[in-house]
Amino acid sequence: MTRDGDNATASGAQVLAPQFFVGTASWTDPSLVKSDSFYPPGTKTAEDRLRFYAAHFNTVEVDSTYYTLVNQRVAQLWAERTPPNFVFNIKAFGLLTQHPVETNRLPKTIVAMLTGQERARPRLTAVSPAVRELAFQMFRSALEPLVLSGKLGALLFQFPPYFTRRSANLDYVAALRDRLPGSDIAVEFRHPSWVTPDSNRAETMSFLRHHRLYYVSVDEPDLPSTVPSFLAVTGDCAYMRFHGRNRANWFEKGLTTAERYMYLYSETELQRWAVQLKRRTGIKRAFVIFNNCYRNFGVMNATTMAQMLAH
Numbered sequence: 001m002t003r004d005g006d007n008a009t010a011s012g013a014q015v016l017a018p019q020f021f022v023g024t025a026s027w028t029d030p031s032l033v034k035s036d037s038f039y040p041p042g043t044k045t046a047e048d049r050l051r052f053y054a055a056h057f058n059t060v061e062v063d064s065t066y067y068t069l070v071n072q073r074v075a076q077l078w079a080e081r082t083p084p085n086f087v088f089n090i091k092a093f094g095l096l097t098q099h100p101v102e103t104n105r106l107p108k109t110i111v112a113m114l115t116g117q118e119r120a121r122p123r124l125t126a127v128s129p130a131v132r133e134l135a136f137q138m139f140r141s142a143l144e145p146l147v148l149s150g151k152l153g154a155l156l157f158q159f160p161p162y163f164t165r166r167s168a169n170l171d172y173v174a175a176l177r178d179r180l181p182g183s184d185i186a187v188e189f190r191h192p193s194w195v196t197p198d199s200n201r202a203e204t205m206s207f208l209r210h211h212r213l214y215y216v217s218v219d220e221p222d223l224p225s226t227v228p229s230f231l232a233v234t235g236d237c238a239y240m241r242f243h244g245r246n247r248a249n250w251f252e253k254g255l256t257t258a259e260r261y262m263y264l265y266s267e268t269e270l271q272r273w274a275v276q277l278k279r280r281t282g283i284k285r286a287f288v289i290f291n292n293c294y295r296n297f298g299v300m301n302a303t304t305m306a307q308m309l310a311h
Contacts, residue, residue: 188216
């Protein structure tokens with residue numbers, strides 16, 4: 001006899017099944033909010049939306065933290081407005097993943113450290129090590145209310161497509177744990193050099209395991225310049241993001257983010273991944289995030305996936 005949620009190994013030992021956390025990338029995406037296909041009429045405030053969302057899912061990936069450094073008060077409100085078992089995964093601020101950031105959205109303490117030329121630019125593509133280090137400190141400090149409430153999941157570092165597998169970038173990734181001590185860090189690569197050919201894939205996975213970082217598996221269009229879709233786990237936590245398979249819109253210019261990820265997964269497509277996720281052993285938690293953020297596509301697929309993983 002095995003307990004509910006346990007799997008038996010061939011030797012008869014009990015292996016605790018992972019706890020699955022399924023949700024979407026953001027609960028305030030404009031396409032979702034405007035669609036009137038998830039939130040009830042009258043759900044107009046940020047508080048009401050988060051409370052409603054958290055009544056249906058047990059996790060969310062916060063996208064707003066990529067665009068700006070939030071303060072502790074915001075994180076405190078997130079913690080207060082969600083159930084005790086709810087988990088927030090936080091997308092790293094763009095400056096921390098070597099993306100350009102909007103200068104006018106930077107905190108005053110960081111702006112004060114910029115040169116006159118840097119302040120005059122609408123977007124910053126490079127900053128001094130001191131500025132980047134302060135951004136790391138502010139990013140981590142703001143999340144303290146989530147840490148104290150036990151609601152902080154993984155910090156998602158989604159690197160840009162031009163972040164290739166080379167020595168300097170390996171060093172940058174390796175230093176993340178020292179910069180964010182005590183944090184669970186999930187890394188998403190968007191250049192295929194990290195996992196192709198197979199020898200690079202093996203080395204990258206070994207590298208992540210050595211530095212106690214979680215690989216982010218993706219499902220996305222199969223194109224020459226995208227990362228192949230496969231499930232890999234480099235620690236006691238699995239992290240998977242579903243971006244949709246809209247090949248036609250993936251690199252199309254002039255589209256909104258929602259239009260780029262406009263794809264509704266079929267039950268057959270989801271079932272293939274659900275089977276793989278449930279077969280994984282040796283992990284405590286698995287985060288399954290839907291980033292196909294067109295209207296209610298993400299919430300529909302997340303609902304279906306949660307049901308599949310629960311049975």
